[in-house]
Amino acid sequence: MSPAGARGRLDVNIKQKSFRAASGGKLHVLGELVFSLRSGELAALVGPSGCGKTTLLRIVAGLDRDFDGHVAIPAHGTLAMVFQEPRLLPWRTVEQNVRLAAPRASDAGLEMLFQTLGLEAHRDHYPGELSLGLARRVALARAFAVKPDLLLLDEPFVSLDDALAARLREELAELVNRRPVTTLLVTHNVEEAIGLADRLLLLSIGPARIVADVAVARPRAAHTPAELAALRHEIARRLNQPFSRENL
Ligand SMILES: Nc1ncnc2c1ncn2[C@@H]1O[C@H](COP(=O)(O)OP(=O)(O)OP(=O)(O)O)[C@@H](O)[C@H]1O
Ligand SMILES: [Mg+2]
Known part of the structure; x- marks a missing residue:
């Protein structure tokens, strides 16, 4: 990680990440992952459980430096992370x-x-x-x-009841509308991703790669049921497809 990026911009260029398994073998968790976020852009990382989302956030946060590749966080380098559990x-x-x-x-x-x-x-x-x-x-x-110049959110609303999660999503939307911040949001919840994000980065099962980079036309605005259904369909289609360059 380095704070050498342009103001507000995040550049992720990971070649691969492996963990040493307790059995002595190697667990290849992240494949090649290359993407950038513009200043103030909010991208949702959506992918199957265990595919490496938290591992990716920890690398971007600089908490794990044992990977091949490079990450440039926004110029001033102030980052905040909300973990899967409140800590x-x-x-x-x-x-x-x-x-x-x-x-x-x-x-x-x-x-x-x-x-x-x-x-x-x-x-x-x-x-x-x-x-x-x-x-x-x-x-x-x-x-x-x-x-922060960079906000990393790891399933911040998981295991809350639907009504509370919806309210907190609205509160998050209000906060980022008031002060836009380059944000990576990990979520399993497609509606949450569509409601908050400018872009959806869909990840494959491990070793994680980006199988699709889907723009959300009107983030943080109510989508019609038809628009939601179309995006859901698109996501399901992309996540069922094996990785290929054309999907990017
Ligand atoms: N410190 C570690 N040592 C060894 N293996 C690890 C370590 N941390 C994570 N893993 C393994 O790496 C893989 C990815 O884990 P990670 O926590 O990044 O997944 P995730 O996508 O965040 O999952 P979830 O959606 O369940 O939170 C898993 O197989 C996990 O068991
Ligand atoms: Mg996780």
Whole structure:
């Protein structure tokens, strides 16, 4: 990883990534993965469970440097990541968790975030007192408080009930509309991907490759049932197809 990219731009050029298996063998998790995001662009990574999505995000975040290839993150290199599980510090309150991650955040900025995410009443609560949905909101607040140039979201709404997930999606959409940020969002939920993303990057089973790069005409806007059905059909078709260059 290097912060050498143009302002706001993400360039991913991974040749391959393997893990050493406990048995001594090699597990080839990522194949060749090459894509770029423009400044402020939000791409959803959609792919089967275990295909390497979290591995890819960890590489982009610089948490895993043991891969062949190169990743250039946006010029100023401030990034925030929301993990599959909220990962809050249990001995710190909600507000302290957010302030520790973003010491330069203004009181007004935090106020706005807590309001948008419905966390005002929970500022002084400890993570052990929060439901999973609330903890996920805190993880989102912490990520946005940093004002990142690059936002990495790993299934941020998984295992929430449909209504809450829908509300949090709207809140995320509001946050990125207010302050566009180059974002990679991992999701299994096609509606979520279509509703939030400018682009869908569809991944194959491991070793993961991009089988299709689908533009979403009107992200973060209501799609008609017919448009949704057409996109769903397109995604199903692409994910069932073996990788080929023509699909890119
Ligand atoms: N540290 C590790 N050591 C060995 N193998 C690993 C390690 N981390 C992940 N793997 C393996 O790499 C593959 C990809 O894992 P990864 O967590 O990236 O998948 P994923 O697409 O995020 O899955 P999910 O959708 O279930 O979250 C899996 O087979 C996993 O078992
Ligand atoms: Mg994962």
